[in-house]
Amino acid sequence: MKIDDLLLLAQVHKAGSLSEASRQLDLPKATLSRRLTALETSVGARLFVPGASRLTLTELGEQLAERAARHHDDIAETRDWLSSREATPQGRLRVAVPAEFAMLVLSESLSRFVRRYPRVELEIDTTPRRVDLFNEPYDVAVRVGPVDEPDLVARRFMLLERGLYASPVYLQARPAPQTPADLAAHDFVVMTQAKEANKRRLQNGSQTVDIDLKGPLEANSIGLVLALTRAGGGIGSFPFGMVAADLEAGTLVHVLPEWSYEPLPVHLLTASRRLMPAKTRAFIDHLFETAPEWARSGLPGLPAGYGRSG
Known part of the structure:
Protein backbone atom coordinates (compact mmCIF):
# COMPACT_ATOMS: atom_id res chain seq x y z
CA MET A 1 0.00 0.00 0.00
CA LYS A 2 1.38 3.39 -1.03
CA ILE A 3 0.89 6.30 1.37
CA ASP A 4 0.54 8.70 -1.56
CA ASP A 5 -2.42 6.68 -2.87
CA LEU A 6 -4.11 6.87 0.53
CA LEU A 7 -3.72 10.65 0.43
CA LEU A 8 -5.25 10.65 -3.05
CA LEU A 9 -8.23 8.73 -1.67
CA ALA A 10 -8.73 11.42 0.97
CA GLN A 11 -8.61 14.18 -1.63
CA VAL A 12 -11.04 12.39 -3.96
CA HIS A 13 -13.45 11.92 -1.07
CA LYS A 14 -13.18 15.62 -0.18
CA ALA A 15 -13.63 16.73 -3.80
CA GLY A 16 -16.73 14.54 -4.27
CA SER A 17 -15.84 13.29 -7.73
CA LEU A 18 -12.93 12.01 -9.77
CA SER A 19 -13.26 14.89 -12.23
CA GLU A 20 -13.09 17.58 -9.53
CA ALA A 21 -10.21 15.81 -7.74
CA SER A 22 -8.37 15.53 -11.06
CA ARG A 23 -8.74 19.28 -11.58
CA GLN A 24 -7.64 20.20 -8.07
CA LEU A 25 -4.66 17.87 -8.16
CA ASP A 26 -3.74 18.72 -11.76
CA LEU A 27 -3.56 14.97 -12.36
CA PRO A 28 -5.12 13.19 -15.37
CA LYS A 29 -8.39 11.48 -14.49
CA ALA A 30 -7.18 8.19 -15.99
CA THR A 31 -4.03 8.28 -13.82
CA LEU A 32 -6.08 9.04 -10.73
CA SER A 33 -8.49 6.16 -11.46
CA ARG A 34 -5.59 3.75 -12.06
CA ARG A 35 -3.93 4.62 -8.76
CA LEU A 36 -7.18 4.22 -6.82
CA THR A 37 -7.71 0.82 -8.43
CA ALA A 38 -4.17 -0.14 -7.39
CA LEU A 39 -5.01 0.97 -3.84
CA GLU A 40 -8.08 -1.28 -3.78
CA THR A 41 -5.92 -4.17 -4.97
CA SER A 42 -3.33 -3.58 -2.25
CA VAL A 43 -6.04 -3.30 0.43
CA GLY A 44 -7.77 -6.43 -0.88
CA ALA A 45 -11.28 -4.95 -0.65
CA ARG A 46 -13.54 -2.56 -2.53
CA LEU A 47 -13.26 1.08 -1.53
CA PHE A 48 -15.91 2.38 -3.97
CA VAL A 49 -19.46 1.15 -4.47
CA PRO A 50 -19.53 -0.34 -8.00
CA GLY A 51 -22.20 0.91 -10.41
CA ALA A 52 -23.22 3.88 -8.24
CA SER A 53 -24.49 6.90 -10.18
CA ARG A 54 -22.00 9.15 -8.37
CA LEU A 55 -18.75 8.50 -6.54
CA THR A 56 -19.67 6.61 -3.40
CA LEU A 57 -17.23 5.06 -0.94
CA THR A 58 -17.82 1.81 0.86
CA GLU A 59 -17.71 1.79 4.66
CA LEU A 60 -14.05 0.72 4.55
CA GLY A 61 -13.35 3.40 1.93
CA GLU A 62 -14.92 6.06 4.18
CA GLN A 63 -12.85 4.96 7.15
CA LEU A 64 -9.61 4.91 5.18
CA ALA A 65 -10.37 8.30 3.61
CA GLU A 66 -11.06 9.88 7.01
CA ARG A 67 -7.83 8.48 8.48
CA ALA A 68 -5.84 9.59 5.44
CA ALA A 69 -7.38 13.07 5.62
CA ARG A 70 -5.98 13.53 9.13
CA HIS A 71 -2.49 12.66 7.85
CA HIS A 72 -2.99 14.97 4.88
CA ASP A 73 -3.74 17.86 7.25
CA ASP A 74 -0.70 17.01 9.38
CA ILE A 75 1.52 16.96 6.29
CA ALA A 76 0.11 20.30 5.10
CA GLU A 77 0.78 21.80 8.54
CA THR A 78 4.32 20.41 8.47
CA ARG A 79 4.92 21.95 5.04
CA ASP A 80 3.69 25.30 6.32
CA TRP A 81 6.00 24.98 9.31
CA LEU A 82 8.97 24.19 7.08
CA SER A 83 8.16 27.15 4.83
CA SER A 84 7.98 29.35 7.89
CA ARG A 85 11.40 28.18 9.06
CA GLU A 86 12.85 28.74 5.60
CA ALA A 87 11.48 32.27 5.51
CA THR A 88 12.31 33.29 9.10
CA PRO A 89 15.87 33.06 10.45
CA GLN A 90 15.69 31.18 13.73
CA GLY A 91 17.45 28.57 15.83
CA ARG A 92 21.02 28.17 17.06
CA LEU A 93 23.77 29.39 14.73
CA ARG A 94 27.35 28.30 15.50
CA VAL A 95 30.13 30.40 14.03
CA ALA A 96 33.87 29.78 14.38
CA VAL A 97 35.93 32.98 14.23
CA PRO A 98 39.39 34.01 15.49
CA ALA A 99 39.01 35.72 18.87
CA GLU A 100 40.80 39.00 18.12
CA PHE A 101 39.13 39.35 14.73
CA ALA A 102 35.75 38.96 16.41
CA MET A 103 36.62 41.54 19.08
CA LEU A 104 38.46 44.11 16.98
CA VAL A 105 36.52 43.90 13.69
CA LEU A 106 33.21 42.06 14.04
CA SER A 107 31.90 42.84 17.53
CA GLU A 108 29.53 45.60 16.43
CA SER A 109 28.26 43.61 13.46
CA LEU A 110 27.63 40.52 15.60
CA SER A 111 25.71 42.54 18.17
CA ARG A 112 23.59 44.13 15.47
CA PHE A 113 22.81 40.69 14.02
CA VAL A 114 21.10 39.36 17.15
CA ARG A 115 19.12 42.58 17.49
CA ARG A 116 18.05 42.27 13.88
CA TYR A 117 17.16 38.56 14.17
CA PRO A 118 15.98 37.99 17.75
CA ARG A 119 14.91 34.38 17.03
CA VAL A 120 18.48 33.36 16.24
CA GLU A 121 20.76 32.21 19.08
CA LEU A 122 24.26 33.16 17.92
CA GLU A 123 27.05 31.08 19.42
CA ILE A 124 30.55 32.38 18.73
CA ASP A 125 33.40 29.88 19.07
CA THR A 126 36.87 31.46 19.13
CA THR A 127 38.80 28.22 18.96
CA PRO A 128 42.16 28.82 17.21
CA ARG A 129 42.02 25.51 15.34
CA ARG A 130 40.46 24.92 11.94
CA VAL A 131 37.03 23.45 12.56
CA ASP A 132 35.63 20.64 10.41
CA LEU A 133 32.47 22.05 8.83
CA PHE A 134 31.47 18.62 7.50
CA ASN A 135 31.71 16.68 10.76
CA GLU A 136 31.27 19.29 13.48
CA PRO A 137 28.13 21.32 14.27
CA TYR A 138 29.35 24.64 12.82
CA ASP A 139 27.33 26.65 10.32
CA VAL A 140 29.95 29.21 9.29
CA ALA A 141 33.68 29.66 9.81
CA VAL A 142 35.53 32.95 9.39
CA ARG A 143 39.02 32.30 8.01
CA VAL A 144 41.74 34.92 8.05
CA GLY A 145 44.34 34.00 5.44
CA PRO A 146 44.32 31.68 2.44
CA VAL A 147 41.82 28.83 2.07
CA ASP A 148 43.18 25.49 0.91
CA GLU A 149 40.14 23.22 1.40
CA PRO A 150 38.63 22.79 -2.09
CA ASP A 151 35.53 21.01 -0.78
CA LEU A 152 34.39 24.07 1.19
CA VAL A 153 32.45 27.01 -0.22
CA ALA A 154 34.55 30.14 0.37
CA ARG A 155 33.16 33.65 -0.06
CA ARG A 156 35.69 36.50 -0.08
CA PHE A 157 34.57 38.76 2.76
CA MET A 158 37.39 41.24 3.26
CA LEU A 159 40.83 42.10 2.02
CA LEU A 160 42.95 43.42 4.86
CA GLU A 161 45.55 45.96 3.79
CA GLU A 262 50.53 41.81 0.80
CA PRO A 263 46.79 42.13 1.52
CA LEU A 264 45.40 39.36 3.72
CA PRO A 265 42.11 37.81 2.56
CA VAL A 266 39.27 36.94 4.90
CA HIS A 267 36.71 34.35 3.81
CA LEU A 268 33.38 33.09 5.09
CA LEU A 269 33.32 29.30 4.82
CA THR A 270 30.33 26.96 4.63
CA ALA A 271 30.05 23.28 3.79
CA SER A 272 27.61 23.82 0.92
CA ARG A 273 25.56 26.41 -0.96
CA ARG A 274 22.58 24.05 -1.29
CA LEU A 275 19.81 23.82 1.29
CA MET A 276 21.38 26.59 3.36
CA PRO A 277 19.13 27.43 6.35
CA ALA A 278 17.62 30.90 6.50
CA LYS A 279 19.65 31.71 9.62
CA THR A 280 22.92 31.00 7.79
CA ARG A 281 21.94 32.97 4.68
CA ALA A 282 20.83 35.88 6.87
CA PHE A 283 24.10 35.84 8.83
CA ILE A 284 26.29 35.89 5.74
CA ASP A 285 24.21 38.63 4.10
CA HIS A 286 24.31 40.65 7.32
CA LEU A 287 28.11 40.47 7.57
CA PHE A 288 28.50 41.72 4.02
CA GLU A 289 25.98 44.52 4.63
CA THR A 290 27.66 45.68 7.84
CA ALA A 291 31.34 45.20 6.95
CA PRO A 292 33.42 48.27 7.86
CA GLU A 293 33.93 50.63 4.95
CA TRP A 294 37.70 50.22 5.12
CA ALA A 295 37.30 46.47 4.64
CA ARG A 296 34.83 46.80 1.74
CA SER A 297 37.30 48.70 -0.41
CA GLY A 298 40.51 47.21 0.92
CA LEU A 299 41.73 50.77 1.54
CA PRO A 300 42.34 52.57 4.83
CA GLY A 301 39.58 55.09 4.22
CA LEU A 302 41.75 57.86 5.72
CA PRO A 303 42.74 61.22 4.22
CA ALA A 304 45.99 61.28 2.28
CA GLY A 305 48.95 61.52 4.62
CA TYR A 306 46.78 60.97 7.71
CA GLY A 307 48.81 59.66 10.65
CA ARG A 308 52.10 59.71 8.80
CA SER A 309 55.31 60.32 10.64
CA GLY A 310 57.90 62.93 9.77
Missing part, protein backbone atom coordinates in the same frame (compact mmCIF):
# COMPACT_ATOMS: atom_id res chain seq x y z
CA ARG A 162 48.29 45.79 6.43
CA GLY A 163 50.77 48.52 7.27
CA LEU A 164 53.39 49.28 9.90
CA TYR A 165 52.55 51.34 13.00
CA ALA A 166 54.34 52.57 16.11
CA SER A 167 53.47 54.73 19.10
CA PRO A 168 54.76 58.31 19.51
CA VAL A 169 56.47 57.08 22.70
CA TYR A 170 58.53 54.56 20.71
CA LEU A 171 59.33 57.08 17.95
CA GLN A 172 60.60 59.60 20.49
CA ALA A 173 63.36 57.14 21.41
CA ARG A 174 64.07 55.94 17.85
CA PRO A 175 64.13 58.13 14.73
CA ALA A 176 61.19 57.23 12.48
CA PRO A 177 62.36 55.02 9.58
CA GLN A 178 62.44 56.78 6.21
CA THR A 179 63.13 53.71 4.07
CA PRO A 180 62.60 49.96 4.51
CA ALA A 181 66.36 49.61 5.05
CA ASP A 182 66.03 51.74 8.20
CA LEU A 183 63.81 49.04 9.77
CA ALA A 184 66.91 46.96 10.51
CA ALA A 185 67.66 49.36 13.38
CA HIS A 186 64.19 49.02 14.90
CA ASP A 187 62.40 46.55 17.16
CA PHE A 188 59.17 44.84 16.14
CA VAL A 189 56.36 43.56 18.32
CA VAL A 190 56.08 40.22 16.60
CA MET A 191 53.15 37.88 16.09
CA THR A 192 54.45 34.38 16.85
CA GLN A 193 53.08 32.97 13.58
CA ALA A 194 54.78 35.77 11.59
CA LYS A 195 58.13 35.16 13.27
CA GLU A 196 58.03 31.54 12.18
CA ALA A 197 58.15 32.80 8.58
CA ASN A 198 61.45 34.62 9.38
CA LYS A 199 60.98 37.31 6.74
CA ARG A 200 58.01 39.37 5.59
CA ARG A 201 57.69 41.12 2.26
CA LEU A 202 56.79 44.80 2.02
CA GLN A 203 55.55 46.24 -1.26
CA ASN A 204 55.17 49.69 -2.76
CA GLY A 205 53.64 49.38 -6.19
CA SER A 206 56.01 47.18 -8.19
CA GLN A 207 58.80 47.53 -5.59
CA THR A 208 59.23 44.80 -2.99
CA VAL A 209 61.64 44.28 -0.11
CA ASP A 210 62.00 41.51 2.47
CA ILE A 211 62.45 42.55 6.10
CA ASP A 212 63.51 40.60 9.18
CA LEU A 213 61.04 40.56 12.05
CA LYS A 214 62.99 40.81 15.27
CA GLY A 215 62.39 42.30 18.66
CA PRO A 216 62.22 41.48 22.35
CA LEU A 217 58.41 41.23 22.39
CA GLU A 218 56.50 38.34 20.85
CA ALA A 219 52.88 37.21 21.33
CA ASN A 220 50.41 34.86 19.66
CA SER A 221 47.51 37.30 20.09
CA ILE A 222 47.08 40.25 17.72
CA GLY A 223 45.12 42.03 20.46
CA LEU A 224 48.13 41.81 22.77
CA VAL A 225 50.50 42.80 19.95
CA LEU A 226 48.36 45.90 19.43
CA ALA A 227 48.40 46.77 23.14
CA LEU A 228 52.19 46.32 23.31
CA THR A 229 52.66 48.49 20.23
CA ARG A 230 50.50 51.24 21.75
CA ALA A 231 52.65 51.04 24.89
CA GLY A 232 55.84 51.69 22.93
CA GLY A 233 57.16 48.14 22.67
CA GLY A 234 58.12 48.47 19.00
CA ILE A 235 56.69 48.56 15.50
CA GLY A 236 53.62 46.42 14.85
CA SER A 237 51.77 45.35 11.72
CA PHE A 238 47.97 45.66 11.56
CA PRO A 239 45.14 46.08 9.07
CA PHE A 240 44.51 49.77 8.47
CA GLY A 241 40.96 49.72 9.77
CA MET A 242 41.93 47.96 12.98
CA VAL A 243 44.02 50.95 14.05
CA ALA A 244 41.92 53.77 12.57
CA ALA A 245 40.77 54.91 16.03
CA ASP A 246 44.38 54.89 17.28
CA LEU A 247 45.50 57.02 14.33
CA GLU A 248 42.72 59.50 14.98
CA ALA A 249 43.55 59.64 18.70
CA GLY A 250 47.27 59.92 18.04
CA THR A 251 48.16 56.80 20.03
CA LEU A 252 49.71 55.24 16.90
CA VAL A 253 51.53 56.67 13.88
CA HIS A 254 51.70 55.16 10.40
CA VAL A 255 55.32 54.17 9.66
CA LEU A 256 56.48 54.06 6.02
CA PRO A 257 52.91 54.68 4.80
CA GLU A 258 53.81 54.05 1.15
CA TRP A 259 54.81 50.49 2.05
CA SER A 260 52.53 47.65 3.13
CA TYR A 261 52.37 43.89 3.38
Whole structure:
Protein backbone atom coordinates (compact mmCIF):
# COMPACT_ATOMS: atom_id res chain seq x y z
CA MET A 1 0.00 0.00 0.00
CA LYS A 2 1.38 3.39 -1.03
CA ILE A 3 0.89 6.30 1.37
CA ASP A 4 0.54 8.70 -1.56
CA ASP A 5 -2.42 6.68 -2.87
CA LEU A 6 -4.11 6.87 0.53
CA LEU A 7 -3.72 10.65 0.43
CA LEU A 8 -5.25 10.65 -3.05
CA LEU A 9 -8.23 8.73 -1.67
CA ALA A 10 -8.73 11.42 0.97
CA GLN A 11 -8.61 14.18 -1.63
CA VAL A 12 -11.04 12.39 -3.96
CA HIS A 13 -13.45 11.92 -1.07
CA LYS A 14 -13.18 15.62 -0.18
CA ALA A 15 -13.63 16.73 -3.80
CA GLY A 16 -16.73 14.54 -4.27
CA SER A 17 -15.84 13.29 -7.73
CA LEU A 18 -12.93 12.01 -9.77
CA SER A 19 -13.26 14.89 -12.23
CA GLU A 20 -13.09 17.58 -9.53
CA ALA A 21 -10.21 15.81 -7.74
CA SER A 22 -8.37 15.53 -11.06
CA ARG A 23 -8.74 19.28 -11.58
CA GLN A 24 -7.64 20.20 -8.07
CA LEU A 25 -4.66 17.87 -8.16
CA ASP A 26 -3.74 18.72 -11.76
CA LEU A 27 -3.56 14.97 -12.36
CA PRO A 28 -5.12 13.19 -15.37
CA LYS A 29 -8.39 11.48 -14.49
CA ALA A 30 -7.18 8.19 -15.99
CA THR A 31 -4.03 8.28 -13.82
CA LEU A 32 -6.08 9.04 -10.73
CA SER A 33 -8.49 6.16 -11.46
CA ARG A 34 -5.59 3.75 -12.06
CA ARG A 35 -3.93 4.62 -8.76
CA LEU A 36 -7.18 4.22 -6.82
CA THR A 37 -7.71 0.82 -8.43
CA ALA A 38 -4.17 -0.14 -7.39
CA LEU A 39 -5.01 0.97 -3.84
CA GLU A 40 -8.08 -1.28 -3.78
CA THR A 41 -5.92 -4.17 -4.97
CA SER A 42 -3.33 -3.58 -2.25
CA VAL A 43 -6.04 -3.30 0.43
CA GLY A 44 -7.77 -6.43 -0.88
CA ALA A 45 -11.28 -4.95 -0.65
CA ARG A 46 -13.54 -2.56 -2.53
CA LEU A 47 -13.26 1.08 -1.53
CA PHE A 48 -15.91 2.38 -3.97
CA VAL A 49 -19.46 1.15 -4.47
CA PRO A 50 -19.53 -0.34 -8.00
CA GLY A 51 -22.20 0.91 -10.41
CA ALA A 52 -23.22 3.88 -8.24
CA SER A 53 -24.49 6.90 -10.18
CA ARG A 54 -22.00 9.15 -8.37
CA LEU A 55 -18.75 8.50 -6.54
CA THR A 56 -19.67 6.61 -3.40
CA LEU A 57 -17.23 5.06 -0.94
CA THR A 58 -17.82 1.81 0.86
CA GLU A 59 -17.71 1.79 4.66
CA LEU A 60 -14.05 0.72 4.55
CA GLY A 61 -13.35 3.40 1.93
CA GLU A 62 -14.92 6.06 4.18
CA GLN A 63 -12.85 4.96 7.15
CA LEU A 64 -9.61 4.91 5.18
CA ALA A 65 -10.37 8.30 3.61
CA GLU A 66 -11.06 9.88 7.01
CA ARG A 67 -7.83 8.48 8.48
CA ALA A 68 -5.84 9.59 5.44
CA ALA A 69 -7.38 13.07 5.62
CA ARG A 70 -5.98 13.53 9.13
CA HIS A 71 -2.49 12.66 7.85
CA HIS A 72 -2.99 14.97 4.88
CA ASP A 73 -3.74 17.86 7.25
CA ASP A 74 -0.70 17.01 9.38
CA ILE A 75 1.52 16.96 6.29
CA ALA A 76 0.11 20.30 5.10
CA GLU A 77 0.78 21.80 8.54
CA THR A 78 4.32 20.41 8.47
CA ARG A 79 4.92 21.95 5.04
CA ASP A 80 3.69 25.30 6.32
CA TRP A 81 6.00 24.98 9.31
CA LEU A 82 8.97 24.19 7.08
CA SER A 83 8.16 27.15 4.83
CA SER A 84 7.98 29.35 7.89
CA ARG A 85 11.40 28.18 9.06
CA GLU A 86 12.85 28.74 5.60
CA ALA A 87 11.48 32.27 5.51
CA THR A 88 12.31 33.29 9.10
CA PRO A 89 15.87 33.06 10.45
CA GLN A 90 15.69 31.18 13.73
CA GLY A 91 17.45 28.57 15.83
CA ARG A 92 21.02 28.17 17.06
CA LEU A 93 23.77 29.39 14.73
CA ARG A 94 27.35 28.30 15.50
CA VAL A 95 30.13 30.40 14.03
CA ALA A 96 33.87 29.78 14.38
CA VAL A 97 35.93 32.98 14.23
CA PRO A 98 39.39 34.01 15.49
CA ALA A 99 39.01 35.72 18.87
CA GLU A 100 40.80 39.00 18.12
CA PHE A 101 39.13 39.35 14.73
CA ALA A 102 35.75 38.96 16.41
CA MET A 103 36.62 41.54 19.08
CA LEU A 104 38.46 44.11 16.98
CA VAL A 105 36.52 43.90 13.69
CA LEU A 106 33.21 42.06 14.04
CA SER A 107 31.90 42.84 17.53
CA GLU A 108 29.53 45.60 16.43
CA SER A 109 28.26 43.61 13.46
CA LEU A 110 27.63 40.52 15.60
CA SER A 111 25.71 42.54 18.17
CA ARG A 112 23.59 44.13 15.47
CA PHE A 113 22.81 40.69 14.02
CA VAL A 114 21.10 39.36 17.15
CA ARG A 115 19.12 42.58 17.49
CA ARG A 116 18.05 42.27 13.88
CA TYR A 117 17.16 38.56 14.17
CA PRO A 118 15.98 37.99 17.75
CA ARG A 119 14.91 34.38 17.03
CA VAL A 120 18.48 33.36 16.24
CA GLU A 121 20.76 32.21 19.08
CA LEU A 122 24.26 33.16 17.92
CA GLU A 123 27.05 31.08 19.42
CA ILE A 124 30.55 32.38 18.73
CA ASP A 125 33.40 29.88 19.07
CA THR A 126 36.87 31.46 19.13
CA THR A 127 38.80 28.22 18.96
CA PRO A 128 42.16 28.82 17.21
CA ARG A 129 42.02 25.51 15.34
CA ARG A 130 40.46 24.92 11.94
CA VAL A 131 37.03 23.45 12.56
CA ASP A 132 35.63 20.64 10.41
CA LEU A 133 32.47 22.05 8.83
CA PHE A 134 31.47 18.62 7.50
CA ASN A 135 31.71 16.68 10.76
CA GLU A 136 31.27 19.29 13.48
CA PRO A 137 28.13 21.32 14.27
CA TYR A 138 29.35 24.64 12.82
CA ASP A 139 27.33 26.65 10.32
CA VAL A 140 29.95 29.21 9.29
CA ALA A 141 33.68 29.66 9.81
CA VAL A 142 35.53 32.95 9.39
CA ARG A 143 39.02 32.30 8.01
CA VAL A 144 41.74 34.92 8.05
CA GLY A 145 44.34 34.00 5.44
CA PRO A 146 44.32 31.68 2.44
CA VAL A 147 41.82 28.83 2.07
CA ASP A 148 43.18 25.49 0.91
CA GLU A 149 40.14 23.22 1.40
CA PRO A 150 38.63 22.79 -2.09
CA ASP A 151 35.53 21.01 -0.78
CA LEU A 152 34.39 24.07 1.19
CA VAL A 153 32.45 27.01 -0.22
CA ALA A 154 34.55 30.14 0.37
CA ARG A 155 33.16 33.65 -0.06
CA ARG A 156 35.69 36.50 -0.08
CA PHE A 157 34.57 38.76 2.76
CA MET A 158 37.39 41.24 3.26
CA LEU A 159 40.83 42.10 2.02
CA LEU A 160 42.95 43.42 4.86
CA GLU A 161 45.55 45.96 3.79
CA ARG A 162 48.29 45.79 6.43
CA GLY A 163 50.77 48.52 7.27
CA LEU A 164 53.39 49.28 9.90
CA TYR A 165 52.55 51.34 13.00
CA ALA A 166 54.34 52.57 16.11
CA SER A 167 53.47 54.73 19.10
CA PRO A 168 54.76 58.31 19.51
CA VAL A 169 56.47 57.08 22.70
CA TYR A 170 58.53 54.56 20.71
CA LEU A 171 59.33 57.08 17.95
CA GLN A 172 60.60 59.60 20.49
CA ALA A 173 63.36 57.14 21.41
CA ARG A 174 64.07 55.94 17.85
CA PRO A 175 64.13 58.13 14.73
CA ALA A 176 61.19 57.23 12.48
CA PRO A 177 62.36 55.02 9.58
CA GLN A 178 62.44 56.78 6.21
CA THR A 179 63.13 53.71 4.07
CA PRO A 180 62.60 49.96 4.51
CA ALA A 181 66.36 49.61 5.05
CA ASP A 182 66.03 51.74 8.20
CA LEU A 183 63.81 49.04 9.77
CA ALA A 184 66.91 46.96 10.51
CA ALA A 185 67.66 49.36 13.38
CA HIS A 186 64.19 49.02 14.90
CA ASP A 187 62.40 46.55 17.16
CA PHE A 188 59.17 44.84 16.14
CA VAL A 189 56.36 43.56 18.32
CA VAL A 190 56.08 40.22 16.60
CA MET A 191 53.15 37.88 16.09
CA THR A 192 54.45 34.38 16.85
CA GLN A 193 53.08 32.97 13.58
CA ALA A 194 54.78 35.77 11.59
CA LYS A 195 58.13 35.16 13.27
CA GLU A 196 58.03 31.54 12.18
CA ALA A 197 58.15 32.80 8.58
CA ASN A 198 61.45 34.62 9.38
CA LYS A 199 60.98 37.31 6.74
CA ARG A 200 58.01 39.37 5.59
CA ARG A 201 57.69 41.12 2.26
CA LEU A 202 56.79 44.80 2.02
CA GLN A 203 55.55 46.24 -1.26
CA ASN A 204 55.17 49.69 -2.76
CA GLY A 205 53.64 49.38 -6.19
CA SER A 206 56.01 47.18 -8.19
CA GLN A 207 58.80 47.53 -5.59
CA THR A 208 59.23 44.80 -2.99
CA VAL A 209 61.64 44.28 -0.11
CA ASP A 210 62.00 41.51 2.47
CA ILE A 211 62.45 42.55 6.10
CA ASP A 212 63.51 40.60 9.18
CA LEU A 213 61.04 40.56 12.05
CA LYS A 214 62.99 40.81 15.27
CA GLY A 215 62.39 42.30 18.66
CA PRO A 216 62.22 41.48 22.35
CA LEU A 217 58.41 41.23 22.39
CA GLU A 218 56.50 38.34 20.85
CA ALA A 219 52.88 37.21 21.33
CA ASN A 220 50.41 34.86 19.66
CA SER A 221 47.51 37.30 20.09
CA ILE A 222 47.08 40.25 17.72
CA GLY A 223 45.12 42.03 20.46
CA LEU A 224 48.13 41.81 22.77
CA VAL A 225 50.50 42.80 19.95
CA LEU A 226 48.36 45.90 19.43
CA ALA A 227 48.40 46.77 23.14
CA LEU A 228 52.19 46.32 23.31
CA THR A 229 52.66 48.49 20.23
CA ARG A 230 50.50 51.24 21.75
CA ALA A 231 52.65 51.04 24.89
CA GLY A 232 55.84 51.69 22.93
CA GLY A 233 57.16 48.14 22.67
CA GLY A 234 58.12 48.47 19.00
CA ILE A 235 56.69 48.56 15.50
CA GLY A 236 53.62 46.42 14.85
CA SER A 237 51.77 45.35 11.72
CA PHE A 238 47.97 45.66 11.56
CA PRO A 239 45.14 46.08 9.07
CA PHE A 240 44.51 49.77 8.47
CA GLY A 241 40.96 49.72 9.77
CA MET A 242 41.93 47.96 12.98
CA VAL A 243 44.02 50.95 14.05
CA ALA A 244 41.92 53.77 12.57
CA ALA A 245 40.77 54.91 16.03
CA ASP A 246 44.38 54.89 17.28
CA LEU A 247 45.50 57.02 14.33
CA GLU A 248 42.72 59.50 14.98
CA ALA A 249 43.55 59.64 18.70
CA GLY A 250 47.27 59.92 18.04
CA THR A 251 48.16 56.80 20.03
CA LEU A 252 49.71 55.24 16.90
CA VAL A 253 51.53 56.67 13.88
CA HIS A 254 51.70 55.16 10.40
CA VAL A 255 55.32 54.17 9.66
CA LEU A 256 56.48 54.06 6.02
CA PRO A 257 52.91 54.68 4.80
CA GLU A 258 53.81 54.05 1.15
CA TRP A 259 54.81 50.49 2.05
CA SER A 260 52.53 47.65 3.13
CA TYR A 261 52.37 43.89 3.38
CA GLU A 262 50.53 41.81 0.80
CA PRO A 263 46.79 42.13 1.52
CA LEU A 264 45.40 39.36 3.72
CA PRO A 265 42.11 37.81 2.56
CA VAL A 266 39.27 36.94 4.90
CA HIS A 267 36.71 34.35 3.81
CA LEU A 268 33.38 33.09 5.09
CA LEU A 269 33.32 29.30 4.82
CA THR A 270 30.33 26.96 4.63
CA ALA A 271 30.05 23.28 3.79
CA SER A 272 27.61 23.82 0.92
CA ARG A 273 25.56 26.41 -0.96
CA ARG A 274 22.58 24.05 -1.29
CA LEU A 275 19.81 23.82 1.29
CA MET A 276 21.38 26.59 3.36
CA PRO A 277 19.13 27.43 6.35
CA ALA A 278 17.62 30.90 6.50
CA LYS A 279 19.65 31.71 9.62
CA THR A 280 22.92 31.00 7.79
CA ARG A 281 21.94 32.97 4.68
CA ALA A 282 20.83 35.88 6.87
CA PHE A 283 24.10 35.84 8.83
CA ILE A 284 26.29 35.89 5.74
CA ASP A 285 24.21 38.63 4.10
CA HIS A 286 24.31 40.65 7.32
CA LEU A 287 28.11 40.47 7.57
CA PHE A 288 28.50 41.72 4.02
CA GLU A 289 25.98 44.52 4.63
CA THR A 290 27.66 45.68 7.84
CA ALA A 291 31.34 45.20 6.95
CA PRO A 292 33.42 48.27 7.86
CA GLU A 293 33.93 50.63 4.95
CA TRP A 294 37.70 50.22 5.12
CA ALA A 295 37.30 46.47 4.64
CA ARG A 296 34.83 46.80 1.74
CA SER A 297 37.30 48.70 -0.41
CA GLY A 298 40.51 47.21 0.92
CA LEU A 299 41.73 50.77 1.54
CA PRO A 300 42.34 52.57 4.83
CA GLY A 301 39.58 55.09 4.22
CA LEU A 302 41.75 57.86 5.72
CA PRO A 303 42.74 61.22 4.22
CA ALA A 304 45.99 61.28 2.28
CA GLY A 305 48.95 61.52 4.62
CA TYR A 306 46.78 60.97 7.71
CA GLY A 307 48.81 59.66 10.65
CA ARG A 308 52.10 59.71 8.80
CA SER A 309 55.31 60.32 10.64
CA GLY A 310 57.90 62.93 9.77
